[in-house]
Amino acid sequence: MAVITLAGEQLIAQKQKAKQPLIISEFVLAYVPDLNNSVTPSRAQALPPDNNIVFRHAPTRSAYVNDNEVVYSLILDNTVGNFQFNWLGLLSEEGVLISANHMVVQSKRKNNPSIHEEGNNLTRNFLLKFSGAKAITQLTVTPETWQFNYEMELREMRLLLAQNSVGLITNQRHLVEQQGENLRIDTLHRELENKFEKALSQLSDTAAQLDERVSRMNEQRSAMDIIFLTALLKSQQSVIVQEGELMQLTQLVRQKGAEH
Template sequence: MSASITLAGEGQIALKQSQKKPLVITKFIFANVPGLNPETPVDRAAGKPPAGQIVQVYDIPEENRGFVNPNQVVYSAQLGSDIGDWDFNWVGLEDADGLLFAVSYVPLQQKRKNIPPLQIGNNVTRNFLVAFDGAQALTGISIDASTWQHDFTVRLAGIDERERLSNRNLYGRAFFFSNSLIFEKVDSGYQINGGTAFVEGIRVAIAKSEAVTGVIPVGKIWLDVWLERRLNDRVAAWKVVFGEQADYTDAAGVRHYCVPLADFISSSNIVDLRDAEPVGGALVKYFASRTGDYPLLRARGTTKEDVDLGNLPNAKSDDPATNSSEILATTAALNKLQKQVDDSMTGMVAAFAMTAAPPGWLKCNGAAVSRTAYPRLFGWLGTHYGAGDGTTTFNLPDMRGLFPRGWDDGRGLDPGRAFGVYQDMMIHSHAHTASAAAVGDHLHAAWTDAQGNHVHRTWTDAQGAHNHSAPSSPGIGQGAGGLNSVQQSGGAHETSWAGAHAHNIGMDAAGHHAHNVGVGGGGAHTHGITVAAAGGTETRPRNLALFYCIKY
């Protein structure tokens, strides 16, 4: 709906302000303008409709003029049930000078006169709000508009539409409760079953089944639903129609919605086309405890072709050993499989990178545990690692601080070793290199033995005839001619040189013999030997400390 002050009205405001005269609005004009679209903007330049389109002129009483604030005033027309019958979609205000001041386009409205008992009339109240600067001062209106009874016709129509759209969001295009409004054959005729349905948000409620008369043509049967104006209210109305249908707007501007009810093939073959749900009570309770199907859910839409199974409910097995790609394992099968896995692992020792035993495992710390609490583990271990208290408990293996070693089991690398017994450390036989330290500087005595008494013969050869002359003077001296003189005791004599010569000396061999050599000891002493230590307090490879547990 659109409303606006006309161009002539704007000029009138300016004129009255310049003349310092009041602007007096005196009349409502109601008209039915053919083809008028209430959603289009008002043609502010247009004048009043032709006299043939004007259906009512209403003189505004003084008390029907009021102000909302200094810049807004409102005029009210109150049409009783003694006025009618006519329809209108155009409303205008006229001032005391006969000038069209403001116009409003509205959806086609009905005004009916009360004619008992044939017709109950309706009352119509129309309010026209005008806003411009200084409106209250220029019009001279002094009555507060809040004291009036305003026209809620348009507002109530808006409420109806909002409710319809809200229902449309909830129920969709069409929603039928169980067998409500089903088209069916009864005896020799046909009927629409009673019940409740929502069509485009309009609630259609039929208290009891109603007959469908006339010849039923082959083809689709439709339900035509609309909101019908009855007095001051609008109520749901419906009718059954045939052939191909679509939503439409009738000559009075009322919107109709058409949905299929059935496909009439023959009197014995009627196909229900309603979008129905098996709702027998409150909708919220139905959703909370639904036992039917949701057609669009994937589980509902899954077919045997999707999963390649011929009969999905029966294609299941409790046997975990079943080897088939077309059989689903049940929870019973999964539980059996879990038990098989647990049983096969009972007694297994494993290292964990944490300091607490995980679920299903116990610490390998030699502790005594209950035979009844861990029957499978006791069945495997027995009292091999200790009998506990001898009756109710047994001992776990103790792996703390130890390396695991595979049981020899006849291989011969660890011969004679019993299963599950402790073995202390040992070092493999091996050799070490050694060196001797020096004792310091010292001597050893040595000798040769005698080989018997013997002599060696010697001789000189002759050097020819010669003589030696001796001087007469005593002493030793050198005489003329190079002579040496020697003085001997007992008398002096002189010997003269016989000239330069030599005498060869010879020595005979004493025969073959040997000399024994002995070396004496250097005294009592020792040589020190040092072997360096290697390693710590035990023999071990590189390792990581982990936490050993046993599966029970």
């Protein structure tokens, strides 16, 4: 809800009487605690205290609507912020508060690349309505003219936002791909470790089996050696016995030959 202040009304009258232009030089944004926007603003008010003012800027665009209405526009892109406001005013080049508007609390955020947070874009149009507004403000363009330019700016801003978004998405995609590649490498590494551990286990089992087989073969060889040695001893013993018997038989034959 906007009103023309008493000081603004007085300045307008003075300008019209002197045939001097009224120049709106500044938008003023402020956050006023406990401001009731449902109540008509006081026309006797002045600028809020400095510690309540959050932003000041010249109008981005201005135009006449008809002979008795002019409009001023403030475009805040996503490089402006961060602050909240619920009070909006138009200031003349003399520093006089011409008009004030009370509203619900608005938030203005700027881009924060460090946390990938995008800011918001805000446009605020302020309509001044009084007799002879077009003549005293000396505005010669209609809103259609600068609104067209504003649409161009919006398209450029949207294009820039889209490009930034594409860049962010591309970076995120590369990060995800890198993380995926790292995950695949980790998975492959774990699989190789498991296969290596399994191979070591199998090799250990095989070595144990070989040791057991060698041990059995050694035992079998020892047993065969004992059997062979025993058989050899028995064979030699038999030969000795046979030789003894042969010697006895030879002596007996000799004795009988001597008797004849």
